[in-house]
Amino acid sequence: MSPRADAARNRAKVLDAAQQVFTADGLGASTEQIARRAGVGVGTVFRHFPTKEALLSAVLAARLETLADDAERLADAADPGAALFDFLTRTVEASSLKIAYADALERAGVGTDQVVAPVRERVTKAVGTLLDRAQRAGAVRDDVAVGQVFAFIHGASRAVPRIADDALRSATLRMMFDGLRPR
Amino acid sequence: MSPRADAARNRAKVLDAAQQVFTADGLGASTEQIARRAGVGVGTVFRHFPTKEALLSAVLAARLETLADDAERLADAADPGAALFDFLTRTVEASSLKIAYADALERAGVGTDQVVAPVRERVTKAVGTLLDRAQRAGAVRDDVAVGQVFAFIHGASRAVPRIADDALRSATLRMMFDGLRPR
DNA sequence: GGACAAACGGAGTCACCACTCCGTATCGTC
DNA sequence: GACGATACGGAGTGGTGACTCCGTTTGTCC
Structure with missing residues (x-):
């Protein structure tokens, strides 16, 4: 029904x-x-x-859903390195003024929530693919794991939106993600 | 009296x-x-x-105080690059299980708080010195500003403590701050 | 278009929290 | 050790927020 x-x-x-x-x-x-x-x-x-928590979970699941869509769309891009970094940049920028986003992500990291878990898996897999391809193309260090990529996203989402100046913000973002590149 | x-x-x-x-x-x-x-x-x-806010400010001021102490203590270290990265690592690690710390830092970023403002200035100056020396020693990119260093601290404080495994956590931290180094 | 189930709105309940007030205890001074 | 000043404890207050309940409305199916 x-x-x-x-x-x-x-x-x-x-x-x-x-x-x-x-x-x-x-x-x-x-x-x-x-x-x-x-x-x-x-x-x-x-x-x-x-409950309020259920509502939060639902919101979070919706956000993760679009994240996964984004990542999947980039899975067969011509330049895997650029694809990964594009994804990272856009993901963080998209959450620019959205403090709640990072909080929600944080929550997702902890909770073994029924609603969130399946979507979470989808995101992890999609980002894993992007990462893998970027590594094979030599654009990212070999010793980076998916979990670390999420840590970067999380940290950048928290820290970068605080910077008001557009140019400075994107420079900082680029700099932050540069840590993922081979030296 | x-x-x-x-x-x-x-x-x-x-x-x-x-x-x-x-x-x-x-x-x-x-x-x-x-x-x-x-x-x-x-x-x-x-x-x-x-008020509760006054209490928070006081706590924050105390934390910033020790941060400033740390930074000042390192100001004349033999290896400026190592000094800066040591400081960053220790600062983040020290706040490892301390979620409140990052929240407080965030708050400090916004508020033109009477209690916090002077200490804040002290921290900025001390970290500025560390940064300057590290840059002169060629250990850090020339185009990095103090504000960006704080963004890195903020982001890392948020993201890194979530990682349970000790080795993985410090690896991620190192990787994150690698973005500050010249390429 | 009528009847019944499903969904709606929002006043009401209960728990919790920042903050106040004042009778009581402690400190410092002579 | 006595006395005034200062600080303490914690019951009390007002306000807010999550969540419930039920009389009223709306959608759907014949």
């Missing part, structure tokens, strides 16, 4: 609103704020996502 | 407890928890630090 049309619509609206609000105000944002943004009552939010 | 002996003692106990509790449970930890840990009443906590 598929859900009623309005239910599906509202679920999407809530997820969307949650993403925006978490991004703007951090993970501490209240459920009511999210409900208001979505144009629904709090009851509706809680019907779709029984 | 200097403060009464018990007052000074309690102030120190609270500051110490706050540091421990924030470190263990994050910035969301309650004031009562801190009071209990310090072995004093909540009233005492608030008498010494009128």
Whole structure:
């Protein structure tokens, strides 16, 4: 039995609103704020996502989903080195003003969450492929593991968005990821 | 008029407890928890630090103080390159299990806080000196600014402590800071 | 278009937390 | 050791936020 049309619509609206609000105000944002943004009552939010944590998981899963899409799209690029670094740069830049993103990633790292786990695996695999190809092409050190790439993404996502100046920011980002390249 | 002996003692106990509790449970930890840990009443906590934010600032200032001490101690090391990288490594490793530390640093970056500002300047200057010497010795790229070094510290503090394996963690750290070295 | 299930809204509940207030204890001074 | 000043403890207050409950609305199916 598929859900009623309005239910599906509202679920999407809530997820969307949650993403925006978490991004703007951090993970501490209240459920009511999210409900208001979505144009629904709090009851509706809680019907779709029984706890705040469940909502966060869902938001996170959605983000990881697009991350995986990105990585998979780049899997057969002509220049594997460029592909990996492009991916890294875009991933971090995309989360520029989004503090919540890094927090969510952090959460993902710990929780053996039911919702998040499968998507997480997909991302790991896709990034693993990018990494592998980049290494084979000699663009990345041989001794780098996927986990370390995620550590780089995590760290850069945290640190780099704080830099206001555009040029300086992208320079710092490039510099940071340079640590992955062979010497 | 200097403060009464018990007052000074309690102030120190609270500051110490706050540091421990924030470190263990994050910035969301309650004031009562801190009071209990310090072995004093909540009233005492608030008498010494009128708001929770003031307490956080004080904790942060204390941390920055030791950071500055570290940096200044290394200012005339024989090998400037090693000195800078030592400092970076130790700073991050020292904050290993301390999530609160990175949060606090983040806060420091934003706030033009009365308590924190002067210490901040001291740290910046000391690290600036280390950086300068390392650059002159050819151990660090010429185009690196102090702000970028802080970004690296910030990012690494966030990302690296998540790695459980000791060897892998320090390898990642080294790799991350390698981005600062000339190519 | 009527009937029934599914979903909605939002006032209400409960727990928690920053912060206050004041009777009591401790310190420093003579 | 006595006395005033200073600091302490912790019950109390106000506000906020996650989550519940139920009377009302909306979608769907015949």
